[in-house]
Amino acid sequence: MPEPWRTNILVRGWRRLTGKGNPPKPEHDDLPRDLPKARWRTVGSIRRYILLILMLGQTIVAGWYMKGILPYQGWSLVSLDEITRQTFVQTALQVMPYALQTSILLLFGILFCWVSAGFWTALMGFLELLTGRDKYRISGASAGNEPIEKGARTALVMPICNEDVPRVFAGLRATFESVAATGDLDRFDFFVLSDTNETDIAVAEQQAWLDVCRETKGFGKIFYRRRRRRVKRKSGNLDDFCRRWGGDYRYMVVLDADSVMSGECLTSLVRLMEATPDAGIIQTAPRASGMDTLYARMQQFATRVYGPLFTAGLHFWQLGESHYWGHNAIIRMKPFIEHCALAPLPGKGAFAGAILSHDFVEAALMRRAGWGVWIAYDLPGSYEELPPNLLDELKRDRRWCHGNLMNFRLFLVKGMHPVHRAVFLTGVMSYLSAPLWFFFLVLSTALLAVNTLMEPTYFLEPRQLYPLWPQWHPEKAVALFSTTIVLLFLPKLLSVILIWAKGAKGFGGKFKVTVSMLLEMLFSVLLAPVRMLFHTRFVLAAFLGWAATWNSPQRDDDSTPWIEAVKRHGPQTLLGACWALLVFWLNPSFLWWLAPIVVSLMLSIPVSVISSRTNLGVKARDEKFFLIPEEFEPPQELISTDRYTYENRWHALKQGFIRAVVDPRQNALACALATSRHRQAQPIEVVRMERVDQALKVGPAKLGNQERLMLLSDPVALGRLHERVWSEGHEEWLAAWRASIEADPHAPLLPLQPVGKASEPVPV
Secondary structure, three states: OOOOOOOOOOHHHHHHHOOOOOOOOOOOOOOOOOOOOOOHHHHHHHHHHHHHHHHHHHHHHHHHHHHHHHHOOOHHHHHHHHHHHHOHHHHHHHHHHHHHHHHHHHEEEHHHHHHHHHHHHHOOOOOHHOOOOOOHHHHOOOOOOOOOOOOEEEEEEEHHHOHHHOOOOOOOOHHOOOOOHHHHHEEEEEEEEEEOHHHHHHHHHHHHHHHHHHHHHOOEEEEEEOOOOOOOOOHHHHHHHHHHHHHHHHHEEOOOOOEEEEHHHHHHHHHHHHOOOOEEEEEEEEEOOOOOOOHHHHHHHHHHHHHHHHHHHHHHHOOOOOOOOOOOOEEEHHHHHHHHOOOEHHHHHHOOOOOOOOHHHHHHHHHHHEEEEEEEEEOOEEEOOOOOOOHHHHHHHHHHHHHHHHHHHHHOOOOOHHHHHHHHHHHHHHHHHHHHHHHHHHHHEEEHHHHOOOOOOOOOOOOOOOOOOOOOOHHHHHHHHHHHHHHHHHHHHHHHHHHHOOOOHHOOOOHHHHHHHHHHHHHHHHHHHHHHHHHHHHHHHHHHHHOOOEEEEOOOOOOHHHHHHHHHHHHHHHHHHHHHHHHHHHHHHHHHHHHHHHHHOOOEEEHHHHOOOOOHHHHHHHOOOOHHHHHHHHOHHHHHHHHHHHHHHHHHOOHHHHHHHHHHHHHHHHHHHHHOOOOHHHHHHHHHHHHHHHHHHHHHHHOHHHHHHHHOOOOHHHHHHHHHHHHHHOHHHHHHHHHHHHHOOOOOOOOOOOOOHOOOOOOO
């Protein structure tokens, strides 16, 4: 059972003073709760102190420059005695410029410190990858060819919910075959853990599981389970698996619905776990691939080129107290079960209840229990897919935003390691930086308006001899602007330099990768203000309690319609135009500084639509722009995934529920995989009969999804419905079955029965 969260340090202190402290915790682990003082832990602490000094020192210097740039330098001359003798309006007009400047300076310091953290992370990652002398990398703990112990059984679990069935099972099959090719398949079992609540998709999942098992001879190795009660979303899905089957396995590898992993990568992860007995989680660095839209291909290129620097840099600063991203990672099952169950957050409102973004929290709990969390940043063979367009990415970002804001409530929970407190903070800043940047720009515009429309106050004190003139230092502004540009874009240049040094052939050559980097930089500049406004809205929505939908993301290539882009980006375009006109009216020269923001907002509609086009992405790939090594020389796992996805789409089952009711073999499969117990109590029998009668009465067209789910989850009711459809000759159901066959002729089916024999049940 999960322990309740104690997030209030005042309550904890009061309980300790009154003798009501926490009860002693049972000792579950074979290892002590705290790890021995390994050398890497000391090194990690020293490195993080250095990072803190670098960030704060850089921010202080930049803040001093920023203070010199701002025009009003006379805060110290504002007399409180004088203010008390003035009217409120006079005081407000006098203090307003200085209040605006102070707010701007504070926001600048926070944002610059955030940018500085990313810069130093990328820089150390560059040095790590360039020299290759990282003696603390987790992948060096194993030689890579040790035999895997028979007892080191590993479960590969794939939680899914209303996903693209052909793609899911194509990736699963490619991963299964890759593991089989290593000769260690007997150490692995595969589990598809479905939370799907769309009946047609659920039946398609069942058929796809059966097809994969037949084609790979995977019966007894590949398992499928669909939950009836979707409790706690993905984390609840994993909790259910761990309670039921977790004790049978030493390790668990969590896959996302679009994940593909090579057999070599998976066996290497198991060997690393065996060689590092104090490791609780080892996270791989998934490489994005498989998408064709221009937007997705630019994002694939960015993550493939710049991503290694940041993951290596994270490892440099964090070592064994690092991130877990929720998928493409191996977990030690026993401590995960004992320490990582997630209690709901106490209280009411948008930031209470079931934890949404579970991965960071599970990593923090694993480390709190004394286990290491590592990033195997240099381990190949781990793949994922990205959203096909900007709007789909933003839908995902809204969920992540809400989850990260919720996680920050755990910042002060007792026992959390400082690194994971920092992880919670950086998770919040990933989205909170957007409204901070937006408010920074708004306050800068307000300061411009004050400076333009209000006459400066030259004398702030009685009997002041010399006037206080507003000051401008353009040379400091240029220096600070240049420094910020370097911090933002130097990591990208270092990434390309590293590719030049290691070999650029897989990226299209030195010239193409450089041009691709420049185009991606331009694109990121265009999209940054758009993301800023969306993320600002997401943060406000979370604080206002607006619900965030948790539907499955779009995983295939899909372009954005113009009408959808106008609906989503129209307010941004209008805001950009009005903002530009206002600044031009106040001070035309200042518009040059704001142009990257307002122009990007005004171009958001065409940029969103054009970047979502598949034909442009394919053309760019043909010209070797935004090329990645996984496209230049694709690994067998990705080749197999593409081939199986194409084959699966050809004979995918679309109207699955109709088939599950009428088709004998499909009905037998659905009944066999139903999760309801075969209870025979009289009230249950009455409910079953009512459901069957209702389904026959209203027909398939008017039967709601909830009623379909109830039938699909009850093998007895589903079997009776099937028997009565055939024995009583319910033509509405039979006609729907025939129509589904005609509309979907390539899906699995039985020979179509003649109309005259429709009343005779077909033998299974």
